[in-house]
Every structure is written in structure tokens, then in C-alpha cells.
Amino acid sequence: MDLDRTTTALLAGLFDPRNAAAWEAFDRRYRPILVGFARNCGMKDEGANEIAQETIVRFVEEYREGKYDRTRGRLGAWLVTIARYRMIDQQRRRGVAKVERGESAMIDLDDEQSVSAAYEAERRRGVLREALEELATKTKTDPKTVRAFEMLVYHGLSPAQVAEDLGMSTHDVYLAKSRVAAKLRDIVERLEAEYEESPGDWGAGGRPSARLDA
Amino acid sequence: MKGNDEPFRDDDVTTRGGDLTRSAVPVAGCGRFPVDLLELAAIARHDRDLEIDPQLEAHLVTCTLCARAVDRFDTDQGFLEEIAAVAASRPVPLESPIFDQRDVRGPSDESEGPIRGYRVGAELHRGGQGAVYHAEQLATRRACAVKMLLGGRFAGEKQRLRFEREVDVVAHLRHPGIVTLYESGLTRTGEPWFAMELVEGERFDEFVxxxxxxxxxxxxxxxxxxxxxxxxxxxxxxxxxxxxxxxxxxREGVPRILDFGLARIAExxxxxxxxxxxxxxxxxxxxxxxxxxxxxxxxxxxxxxxxxxxxxxxxxxxxxxxxxxxxxxxxxxxxxxxxxxxxxxxxxxxxxxxxxxxxxxxxxxxxxxxxxxxxxxxxxxxxxxxxxxxxxxxxxxxxxxxxxxRPILARDDSFVYVVRKNLRRHWIPASAAGALFVTIIAAGVSLFFAYQNAERERVRSVRTLASFQKALGSANPETGAGSSSMGIDDFLGLVEQQVSTELVDEPYQLAGVLRTLGLIHLGFDDAVRARSAIEEAHRVQEDGFRRGEVSAAQFAETEFALARLQFNLQEYALAEATYRRALTLREGALGNADVDTVETMRHLASALRAQQRLDEAQSMLDEAIRRSTYFPDTNAANVIRVGLLHGRATLSAARDDAGAAVAQYEQALEALLEIVPRDDWRVGRTRYNLARMQLRTGDLPRAHANAFESEQILRAKKGADATMTRESASLLATIRAMAAQAGVSIEPDTEGSSAVSGGGA
Missing domain, CATH: 1.10.510.10 (Transferase(Phosphotransferase) domain 1)
Structure with a gap:
């Protein structure tokens, strides 16, 4: 595991206002998650982006003020709380009545548990996405092997079809699938360790102050 | 699938979970089938279209090693579905950022105190490292103590990172005897501060x-x-x-330790x-x-x-x-x-x-x-x-x-002291109890030690545990020095309880101890307790073995114990199958001529004999004896060698070949007397068996002499009520009756030591 990529390391870097690299890394890691999360909570793309950015800015502020105490609550829980109040606030300001959110609202913002679950699902998707990207760009895995994996797993083609398309034996197609899966699992495990947010730890500990002022 | 065809070219594949990627983890099964085939077999479990070699399929039913390798290859369907779903989902519509870090407010305003979020009050104490102040956490209105460390700057980021990690550990300490650390941070100038529970009390020494x-x-x-x-x-x-x-x-009279871990953090x-x-x-x-x-x-x-x-x-x-x-x-x-x-x-x-x-x-x-x-x-x-x-x-x-x-353990160098104190408190044999208590504590202690230290301590804890198991085993009357008349039930109960607590986080180690306890119960003819302990140990270790967390040698030992239990319960067919599994594992893990492997063969032969499959038993035993010629000259090896000789004689007896049996028992007895005292219970057992065969060949004087000595030894070592003793006594009575009937003299002075003079003399 790359210690400099852990959330702990990113947070340490964030302390220093001049450390632009830490800011960018933190933003790169958490903004997509927060945008996806906000969308799951019924926000439109534009609003979701706004929420995500405001959440990150607010978080870093609070963090630098020493309000965020890692020992008493997961980072994710903290971010979710900030984002959740922002969303509630925004909806109120825009006069969106709760009932009117209608079918687009998949998550009830008043239900803390499902809000947390939505964030966690999004975080996991973020990890998987990052893993896929890493597989595609950083590893030296044979493109044909990856291709076979994609055809099997993403497109649901039969091993025989894939074998024919790629000119491999069926057995090799199977092995390709198994090995890419293993590789991905490795990457995912490593990334999860870097995120340091295991799903089991949810809800343990404190929450940030529920300040709604902008 | 060799050489250039291998789908993976990179070498930086991590070894963790790397079974699928040609790693250092051995997954090769028993070696009869290539790894690729085993992997395909694993995949075939999910993809029904994939055919696997019927030979391999048949092999998997019987070969534990290959079945296990396949299990470890098993693919995770759920994970792949998760991956597919993410790959199929719409990408997150990220816009370019509208804020950056210049928009973030600075850490504190000049007007506020040195620590944001706290109102710092009167100084409580000033010491070498810094000062302690009475403070109030503004958000919670909670009174607390804030300690500011002077002169300790955290300049670099790595230092900050370490600081946070250390604080993280300390802040998780929750104990009534430790003052809780609430929060910590760095002041604007980089000095660390700590907010902690406010405790009012008296210094320990002044209180005393x-x-x-x-x-x-x-x-x-x-x-x-x-x-x-x-x-x-x-x-x-x-x-x-x-x-x-x-x-x-x-105020409640509870001592509370301050500043736990801070000395290091503050460095x-x-x-x-x-x-x-x-x-x-x-x-x-x-x-x-x-x-x-x-x-x-x-x-x-x-x-x-x-x-x-x-x-x-x-x-x-x-x-x-x-x-x-x-x-x-x-x-x-x-x-x-x-x-x-x-x-x-x-x-x-x-x-x-x-x-x-x-x-x-x-x-x-x-x-x-x-x-x-x-x-x-x-x-x-x-x-x-x-x-x-x-x-x-x-x-x-x-x-x-x-x-x-109770006796303290710091005196364990003075063993007599421990034994003396134990004698006062317990009536169970003091030597066994003393040694056991010492080792139980030592095992627990060194395991705890292992949690906080590195490999060195782990090795030591494992070693201690092994000696602990050995100590337990030495109380077993079947193989050790115990006697079934000692009231050991409570003692074992206590051991089990203590060990279960000590080893709660080490399920496999605990299973190992349970296994040993089970065998001891078995030695005491307590099949009910033996069964519950051994089956539990087996369940846990089998699980661990499938996950690759328990070694083949370890699991083989548990299989072996289970087989012995089954044999004892006269479930011979089951015992045979279990012995065979243990044998396969031991051959794989320890080699063919290992003492434990050969011992397994001996027991397997007994299970075959009990099912009247005498030829199979014979060839198993012959093979075992052949392999035993490679044994080292150690005590354990010699014991097993004697066991093999004894087993061969018993087999001849089962074949009704009394003449051969007599010769072989005599040979076994001779070898036995070279390694154990004349009054060892095993000598008694062998003499009993020998007497039976001599009775059958009509050699009444020697039969009588051996039966007589056997009865005396067994009564002394196993107790008058033990099955073995009673059988021996009954044999003696039979011989006497027959001698009386036939008018043969069996005077004690004709005691047949000549028949067995051998190495015992």
C-alpha cells in the first residue's frame, strides 16, 4: 500500500494551505463520490456538482479548524453529514417541498441510515472505478486478456464466442477471466486500504456540527 | 498454458490472494494435475458449460490437497457482478471545479485563543514538557484539561502524519484506569496540544x-x-x-493514569x-x-x-x-x-x-x-x-x-515452592498441576505479548503454546505419566475455561488445545467429553484449512485425533476414512517416512484389522515397518517402532497364528523394555497380550508369569477398576484354573522372565 495515498496522508497534507497537491488528490478522490452520492439523493447533475464542491470546501475548513476528529467518526460520515445538510438547505431555499421531489428522489434525506448507505455504495463504486482505470492504464496486463475479461463480464458474451473473436482457446478465455478478476480484487483491496473506510465502521462515533449557515 | 502463452506478463502481481496469479503461495495440489487444470476446475463450478477432465473430477473426490487447491481458486461471482455493474453505469458527470483551496478559510482567527474550539482557563500544572490548563470545549461545554507541549514543533508532513497516527491509537484507549484523551491537534505554530478528561485526585504516592x-x-x-x-x-x-x-x-479511590503514550507522541x-x-x-x-x-x-x-x-x-x-x-x-x-x-x-x-x-x-x-x-x-x-x-x-x-x-509465578525458578503451595490447595497431583499452571499462564501471557510485538514474540508464543500442549499431553494416562485415579475432571475443566479465555482471538490455537484436551479425555475413557472437544477442534480447523489459514500438518493432527476418537467409539469404517485423510495430509506435509506419518499408518492398520481386513492391515503395517527403518534414533521414534512391532504381533493374533504372535510380542516387549521402565503400563499391556498367546500355545508357566506381572503393573498404573486390569486379572485366573486342571506347575519361582529377559535385565 502506498502510504502517501492513504486518506490519513491526504488529510495530513490538507493541513497546509499551500499544499495544492494534497488538495487536488483529496478532491479527485472524494468529489466524484460526492457527486454520485448527491445524484443518488435526487439532485440533478449541476446541483450535485455544487453540493460536492461546497461539501469539500466546508470539510476542509472544518478540518483545518480542528473540528474534524478522526478518532471519533469516519471521514465518510462527516462528509455525508455536511452534504446532507447542504442538500436539505438547498431544497428548502429553492422551495422544493419534500413531496414534490417525487420519483427523482431516490433517497429520503431524513433517513440517516439510507443516506449513509447511499454514500457507502457510491464510495465503493468509486473504488471499483478507480480499480478499472488502474487495470486499463497502469498494469501491464496483456490487452487481449483484459479484452476477453471485458467481453465475458461486461458484455455477457459466451466463452466460446469470446474465444472465437479473439482467436484464443476456450480454456484460455476462462483463465483470463479468472486472472483478471484476481488482479482486480488485489487492486480493490489495496485501494480500500488506502481509503481506510471499511463499511463495517459506519456510524461509529461523532458527527460534525450541524451548522446550516452558508 | 506455459511460457509465452501465459496471459499475465507483469511481475508485480502481489502475493496476497495471488493464488490466481502465480504467486509464492503454493497451490499446486498433490502435483498430479497441473495448476491450470485445477484452476479450470474451480471455474467450472460456476460455468456449467465448461467441462473438466473426468479423471481430475474423480481425483478431486478423494484428494484433499487438490480439492483444497480448487477451493482456493474459487472465483467470486458477486465481485464480478459488482464490477460489471460499475462498468455499465453512467460515468459521474464531473464539472470542472468552481472552488479551489484558495476559497477555504484559514485555520483560525487571531482573536481566538491558542486552540480553536476551546476556552483555555487557569494553569493547573507546569512541568518539563509543557503546561496543563483547565479548559472548556466550546461545542460540548465539557470541562477538560488541555495540555500544551512546549518546544515540540512538528515541522514536516511526515511528522504530522505520525503524530496523528499515534494520537489515534492513544485516543482509542478506553479504560477506567486511564485518563481518556479526547482530542488533539497542533497550534498554528505547530505545537501539539491534547485535550483530555479532567481528573481531580491525589498523586499515587501521596495517597498511599x-x-x-x-x-x-x-x-x-x-x-x-x-x-x-x-x-x-x-x-x-x-x-x-x-x-x-x-x-x-x-475521589472514588480509583487510580487513573495520565499521559499514556504521550511521551512518544510528544517526541x-x-x-x-x-x-x-x-x-x-x-x-x-x-x-x-x-x-x-x-x-x-x-x-x-x-x-x-x-x-x-x-x-x-x-x-x-x-x-x-x-x-x-x-x-x-x-x-x-x-x-x-x-x-x-x-x-x-x-x-x-x-x-x-x-x-x-x-x-x-x-x-x-x-x-x-x-x-x-x-x-x-x-x-x-x-x-x-x-x-x-x-x-x-x-x-x-x-x-x-x-x-x-496462591503461589506467585515470579518464583517459578523455585519449582519446589510452587509445588508446595499447590499441594496445600489442591489434591490433584502437584507436579502436573504446578507445571500446567505455569505453562497456562505463560502461554496466555506470551500470546498477549505477541499482539504488541513483532515476529520474535510471535514465534515465542507459538513455542510456548506447543510446550503448553505438551504439558497437557503429559497428564494423559494413555501416553504419559498420569493415572486414571486422579480427579482430573475439574482440573481439565479449569484448563479448558482458562485457555478459552486466553485464546479467544486465536481460534486455531484454541482448537489445537481443545484437540489435546479431547485426547486426554479419551485417555480417561470419557468419550462424551472427548467427542465434544475433538469435534469442535475439527470443525474450526477444517474451516481454517479450507481458507488456507491452518497448515496441512496442523489439520492432519486434528484429523488424526478425530480418527482415534472414532476408533475408540468402534466406528471403524469412519476411523479408517479419517486416518486415510490424515495420512494423505501427513505424507504431503511431512513426507512418507516421517514419524507422524508412520504412526498414522500403524493406526490405520489397526482400523483395518478391526474390520477384519487382515491382509490390507498386514501390508499397511509392513510398509510402515519398512519406512520406520529410516527413523532417527529419538525417543518418539523408538516408541513408534515398538508400537509397530506390537501391532504386527496383534495382527498375527487376529490371524490366529499364536506361534508367530508369541515371537512377535516377545520382540516387541524386548524393544519396549529398552525405552521404558519395567513397570510402565505398556509393559503390562504387552505382557498381557503375550500371556494370552502363550496360553493358546499351551505354555502355561510363561503365560502365568506374564499374566501375573501384567496384573500387578496394570493395577498399580491404571487402577484396579480399569478395564485392562480386570481383563488381566481374569486372564490370570483362567491360567491358574487351567494349570490346576492340567496339573501343570506354575509356581511363581518359575516366573517366565526367561521368555522376556531381553533388554530389561
């Missing part, structure tokens, strides 16, 4: 002195401190600066190499604080509690045992009213005193001091950390023992 505590009350109080230290040690936190001033006794120097230079640090602090004016008193006072290895400034030599030394000084001081080393005028002098000389024995200072407490204090004050208690848990144990009037 002013209350004139009885010895018992003092030990009770001290044990609470030791328990808190033990708790922190188990979580890997060392105090490093324990002293009476860091232990406050609160601004970063990595371990620079940590622990207390002499330099002390000089620095001293200069900061009082300009050197009153150096001698308070300053040396602090270092009175430091362990010699701390004073020597060798960071690598410092571990949790430095806290034990500090506890030793505190205990000594409370007992004697003075410190163990007095009169030093410099650090250098103190170091020399602490390493070169022993403190005066407490009883020479005050003869009324209890001997146990003297031993405990001196053990804690040993200059060599290795001679102190291994862990604070061991100290707590001894303090508890002292309070309960």
Missing part, C-alpha cells in the same frame, strides 16, 4: 502515604494500576514515563531512530524549564522511574517492559518508603547504579514486608528487561495470586 494503607489495600490499588498498564500494552501503547505524579487516585524528532534520547531530551527540557538552577531534585526524581535501557538511550532496546520497571520503582517506594536507588547526583551515576547494582532487598529495609511482594518488586526492577515479567498481565496475575494466597 497519607492514608497509611495496609499492605493488602496497597496491593489492591497497585493491581488496578498494573491492570490499566496491561490493557494499554495489549493495545500496543507504552507509557514510557510512568511515575507517581502520572497516576492520580480519584518531535519523528522517526524511531531519533526517539528515546532521554538524556539529551532531559537536558533540553531542564534548560527550558528551570535554567539548570535546581537540577538535582525534581529532575533526577523523574529519572528515578526510568528503566536502565531508557537511560542508556538505546531506542531499539525499549519495549513495554520499561513500564514494568517504572511500576517496580513505584511499588518499591510504597513498600519501603524510599526509592531503590538513592544518592545519585547525575544521570550517569544513576545509570551505573541501576545497571551495576541491585537495590537493597525490601525486607532488609523493613522486615515486615511480605516475601512475595519483595520478589515481585525485585523482579520488576531487574536491570535486564528479559529478567522482568514478560508482560504487565503476568504482573497482574502475580498480584492476584498474592492477594488470593
Amino acid at each position: 502515604r497519607s492514608r497509611r494503607l495496609s499492605s493488602r489495600r496497597l496491593v489492591e490499588l497497585f493491581r488496578l494500576v498494573a491492570e490499566a498498564v496491561a490493557y494499554a500494552h495489549r493495545r500496543g501503547v507504552i507509557h514510557r514515563d510512568l511515575k507517581p505524579g502520572n497516576v492520580l487516585v480519584d 518531535p524528532s519523528g522517526d524511531g531512530a531519533e526517539v528515546g534520547q532521554p538524556v539529551d531530551r532531559a537536558r533540553e527540557q531542564d534548560r527550558d524549564r528551570i535554567g539548570g538552577a535546581t537540577m538535582a531534585g525534581e529532575f533526577l526524581g523523574t529519572f528515578a522511574y526510568a528503566a536502565p535501557e531508557q537511560l542508556a538511550g538505546d531506542p531499539a532496546g525499549i519495549d513495554s517492559r520499561c513500564d514494568l520497571y517504572a511500576l517496580g520503582v513505584m511499588l518499591y517506594e510504597c513498600l519501603c518508603g524510599r526509592r531503590p536507588f538513592e544518592g545519585a547526583r547525575s544521570i550517569a551515576e544513576l545509570v551505573v547504579q541501576k545497571t551495576m547494582s541491585d537495590p537493597p532487598r525490601p525486607r532488609t529495609v523493613d522486615a515486615s514486608i511480605d516475601g512475595d511482594l519483595e520478589v515481585i518488586a525485585l523482579r520488576l526492577l531487574a536491570a535486564d528487561p528479559a529478567r522482568r515479567y514478560d508482560t504487565a498481565d503476568a504482573l497482574v496475575e502475580d498480584l492476584s495470586r498474592h492477594l488470593d494466597g
Whole structure:
């Protein structure tokens, strides 16, 4: 595991206002998650982006003020709380009545548990996405092997079809699938360790102050 | 699928979970089929279209090693579905950021106090490292103490990171004897601060002195401190600066330890190499604080509690045992009213005193001091950390023992003492009990130790555990020195209970102990308890074995125990199958000619014999005997060699070939007498078997002599009520009756020692 990529390391870097690299890394890691999360909570793309950015800015502020105490609550829980109040606030300001959110609202913002679950699902998707990207760009895995994996797993083609398309034996197609899966699992495990947010730890500990002022 | 065709070209595949990627983890099964085929078999379990080699399929039914390899290849369908779903989902519509970090407000306003979020009040205490203030956490309105460390800057990011990690560990300590750390951070100028629970109380030594505590009350109080230290040690936190001033006794009379772990956190120097230079640090602090004016008193006072290895400034030599030394000084001081080393005028002098000389024995200072407490204090004050208690848990144990009037373990070098005290309290055989109690505690203790230290300690704990199992095994009357007349049930119950608690986080180790306990129960003919223990051990280890967390050799041992249980319950077919599994595992893990492997063959032959498959049993035994010629000349190997000879004779007996059986039993007896005393129960058993065969061949005088001796040995060793003894007595009666009927003389003076004179003479 790359210690400099852990959330702990990113947070340490964030302390220093001049450390632009830490800011960018933190933003790169958490903004997509927060945008996806906000969308799951019924926000439109534009609003979701706004929420995500405001959440990150607010978080870093609070963090630098020493309000965020890692020992008493997961980072994710903290971010979710900030984002959740922002969303509630925004909806109120825009006069969106709760009932009117209608079918687009998949998550009830008043239900803390499902809000947390939505964030966690999004975080996991973020990890998987990052893993896929890493597989595609950083590893030296044979493109044909990856291709076979994609055809099997993403497109649901039969091993025989894939074998024919790629000119491999069926057995090799199977092995390709198994090995890419293993590789991905490795990457995912490593990334999860870097995120340091295991799903089991949810809800343990404190929450940030529920300040709604902008 | 070899060479260039391999789908993976990169070499940086991690080994963890790397079964699928050609890693260092051996997954090759038994070697009959290539790894690729095993992998395909694993995949075929999910993809029904994929065919696997029918030969391999058949093989998987019988071969544990290959079946296990396949299990480890098993693909995770759920994971792949997760991946597919993410790949198919719409990408997150990220817009370019509208904020950046310039939009973030700075950490604090000048108008606020030094620590944001707190109102800092009156100074409570000022010491070498910094000052402690009364404070209020604004958000919660909670009163607390804030400690600010002076002179410790955290300049680099790595140092900050380390600081946070350390704080994280300490802040997770939750114990009634430890003052809780709430929060910490760095001031704008980079100095660390800590907000902690506000405790009002009296210094430990002042409390003891002013209350004139009885010895018992003092030990009770001290044990609470030791328990808190033990708790922190188990979580890997060392105090490093324990002293009476860091232990406050609160209004309820509970001692509370302050500043746990802070000594290390507060080291601004970063990595371990620079940590622990207390002499330099002390000089620095001293200069900061009082300009050197009153150096001698308070300053040396602090270092009175430091362990010699701390004073020597060798960071690598410092571990949790430095806290034990500090506890030793505190205990000594409370007992004697003075410190163990007095009169030093410099650090250098103190170091020399602490390493070169022993403190005066407490009883020479005050003869009324209890001997146990003297031993405990001196053990804690040993200059060599290795001679102190291994862990604070061991100290707590001894303090508890002292309070309960049981023998303390610090005297384990004086074994007689332990046995004597045990004899007073228990009627179970004192030697076994003494050894066992010592090892049980040692096992538990060193396991705890393993949590906080590295591989070195882990190795040691495993070794201790092995000796613990051995000690248990030695109480087994079947293979060891025990006797079934000893009331061991309660004792074993106690052991089981204790071990279950000690090993709660080590399920596989616990299973190993349960297995041993089960075999002991079996030795005592308690099939019910044996079954429950062995089956539980088997369940846990089988699970671990499938996950690859339990070694084949380990699991084989449990399979072997299970088979013995089944054999004992006369479930011979089951026993046979289990022995075979154990044999396959042992052949794979230990080799064909290993002592344990051959022992398994011997038992397997017995299971075959019990099913009247005499030819199979014979060839199994012959093969075992052939392999035993490669044995080393060790005691264990010799025991098994004798067992093989005995087994061969028993087989001849089963074939009704009494003549061969007599010759073979005699051979077995001769070999046996070379390695055990003449009155060993196994000698009794062999003589009994021999007598039966001699009776059948009509050699009444020798039959009588052997039956006579057998009955005497077994009655002495197994008890008059043991099945074996009764059978032996009944055989003796039969022989006598037959001799009387036939008019043959079987006078004792014709005792057939000639038949067995051999090595026993």
C-alpha cells in the first residue's frame, strides 16, 4: 500500500494551505463520490456538482479548524453529514417541498441510515472505478486478456464466442477471466486500504456540527 | 498454458490472494494435475458449460490437497457482478471545479485563543514538557484539561502524519484506569496540544502515604494500576514515563493514569531512530524549564522511574517492559518508603547504579514486608528487561495470586515452592498441576505479548503454546505419566475455561488445545467429553484449512485425533476414512517416512484389522515397518517402532497364528523394555497380550508369569477398576484354573522372565 495515498496522508497534507497537491488528490478522490452520492439523493447533475464542491470546501475548513476528529467518526460520515445538510438547505431555499421531489428522489434525506448507505455504495463504486482505470492504464496486463475479461463480464458474451473473436482457446478465455478478476480484487483491496473506510465502521462515533449557515 | 502463452506478463502481481496469479503461495495440489487444470476446475463450478477432465473430477473426490487447491481458486461471482455493474453505469458527470483551496478559510482567527474550539482557563500544572490548563470545549461545554507541549514543533508532513497516527491509537484507549484523551491537534505554530478528561485526585504516592494503607489495600490499588498498564500494552501503547505524579487516585479511590503514550507522541524528532534520547531530551527540557538552577531534585526524581535501557538511550532496546520497571520503582517506594536507588547526583551515576547494582532487598529495609511482594518488586526492577515479567498481565496475575494466597509465578525458578503451595490447595497431583499452571499462564501471557510485538514474540508464543500442549499431553494416562485415579475432571475443566479465555482471538490455537484436551479425555475413557472437544477442534480447523489459514500438518493432527476418537467409539469404517485423510495430509506435509506419518499408518492398520481386513492391515503395517527403518534414533521414534512391532504381533493374533504372535510380542516387549521402565503400563499391556498367546500355545508357566506381572503393573498404573486390569486379572485366573486342571506347575519361582529377559535385565 502506498502510504502517501492513504486518506490519513491526504488529510495530513490538507493541513497546509499551500499544499495544492494534497488538495487536488483529496478532491479527485472524494468529489466524484460526492457527486454520485448527491445524484443518488435526487439532485440533478449541476446541483450535485455544487453540493460536492461546497461539501469539500466546508470539510476542509472544518478540518483545518480542528473540528474534524478522526478518532471519533469516519471521514465518510462527516462528509455525508455536511452534504446532507447542504442538500436539505438547498431544497428548502429553492422551495422544493419534500413531496414534490417525487420519483427523482431516490433517497429520503431524513433517513440517516439510507443516506449513509447511499454514500457507502457510491464510495465503493468509486473504488471499483478507480480499480478499472488502474487495470486499463497502469498494469501491464496483456490487452487481449483484459479484452476477453471485458467481453465475458461486461458484455455477457459466451466463452466460446469470446474465444472465437479473439482467436484464443476456450480454456484460455476462462483463465483470463479468472486472472483478471484476481488482479482486480488485489487492486480493490489495496485501494480500500488506502481509503481506510471499511463499511463495517459506519456510524461509529461523532458527527460534525450541524451548522446550516452558508 | 506455459511460457509465452501465459496471459499475465507483469511481475508485480502481489502475493496476497495471488493464488490466481502465480504467486509464492503454493497451490499446486498433490502435483498430479497441473495448476491450470485445477484452476479450470474451480471455474467450472460456476460455468456449467465448461467441462473438466473426468479423471481430475474423480481425483478431486478423494484428494484433499487438490480439492483444497480448487477451493482456493474459487472465483467470486458477486465481485464480478459488482464490477460489471460499475462498468455499465453512467460515468459521474464531473464539472470542472468552481472552488479551489484558495476559497477555504484559514485555520483560525487571531482573536481566538491558542486552540480553536476551546476556552483555555487557569494553569493547573507546569512541568518539563509543557503546561496543563483547565479548559472548556466550546461545542460540548465539557470541562477538560488541555495540555500544551512546549518546544515540540512538528515541522514536516511526515511528522504530522505520525503524530496523528499515534494520537489515534492513544485516543482509542478506553479504560477506567486511564485518563481518556479526547482530542488533539497542533497550534498554528505547530505545537501539539491534547485535550483530555479532567481528573481531580491525589498523586499515587501521596495517597498511599497519607492514608497509611495496609499492605493488602496497597496491593489492591497497585493491581488496578498494573491492570490499566496491561490493557494499554495489549493495545500496543507504552507509557514510557510512568511515575507517581502520572497516576492520580480519584475521589472514588480509583487510580487513573495520565499521559499514556504521550511521551512518544510528544517526541518531535519523528522517526524511531531519533526517539528515546532521554538524556539529551532531559537536558533540553531542564534548560527550558528551570535554567539548570535546581537540577538535582525534581529532575533526577523523574529519572528515578526510568528503566536502565531508557537511560542508556538505546531506542531499539525499549519495549513495554520499561513500564514494568517504572511500576517496580513505584511499588518499591510504597513498600519501603524510599526509592531503590538513592544518592545519585547525575544521570550517569544513576545509570551505573541501576545497571551495576541491585537495590537493597525490601525486607532488609523493613522486615515486615511480605516475601512475595519483595520478589515481585525485585523482579520488576531487574536491570535486564528479559529478567522482568514478560508482560504487565503476568504482573497482574502475580498480584492476584498474592492477594488470593496462591503461589506467585515470579518464583517459578523455585519449582519446589510452587509445588508446595499447590499441594496445600489442591489434591490433584502437584507436579502436573504446578507445571500446567505455569505453562497456562505463560502461554496466555506470551500470546498477549505477541499482539504488541513483532515476529520474535510471535514465534515465542507459538513455542510456548506447543510446550503448553505438551504439558497437557503429559497428564494423559494413555501416553504419559498420569493415572486414571486422579480427579482430573475439574482440573481439565479449569484448563479448558482458562485457555478459552486466553485464546479467544486465536481460534486455531484454541482448537489445537481443545484437540489435546479431547485426547486426554479419551485417555480417561470419557468419550462424551472427548467427542465434544475433538469435534469442535475439527470443525474450526477444517474451516481454517479450507481458507488456507491452518497448515496441512496442523489439520492432519486434528484429523488424526478425530480418527482415534472414532476408533475408540468402534466406528471403524469412519476411523479408517479419517486416518486415510490424515495420512494423505501427513505424507504431503511431512513426507512418507516421517514419524507422524508412520504412526498414522500403524493406526490405520489397526482400523483395518478391526474390520477384519487382515491382509490390507498386514501390508499397511509392513510398509510402515519398512519406512520406520529410516527413523532417527529419538525417543518418539523408538516408541513408534515398538508400537509397530506390537501391532504386527496383534495382527498375527487376529490371524490366529499364536506361534508367530508369541515371537512377535516377545520382540516387541524386548524393544519396549529398552525405552521404558519395567513397570510402565505398556509393559503390562504387552505382557498381557503375550500371556494370552502363550496360553493358546499351551505354555502355561510363561503365560502365568506374564499374566501375573501384567496384573500387578496394570493395577498399580491404571487402577484396579480399569478395564485392562480386570481383563488381566481374569486372564490370570483362567491360567491358574487351567494349570490346576492340567496339573501343570506354575509356581511363581518359575516366573517366565526367561521368555522376556531381553533388554530389561
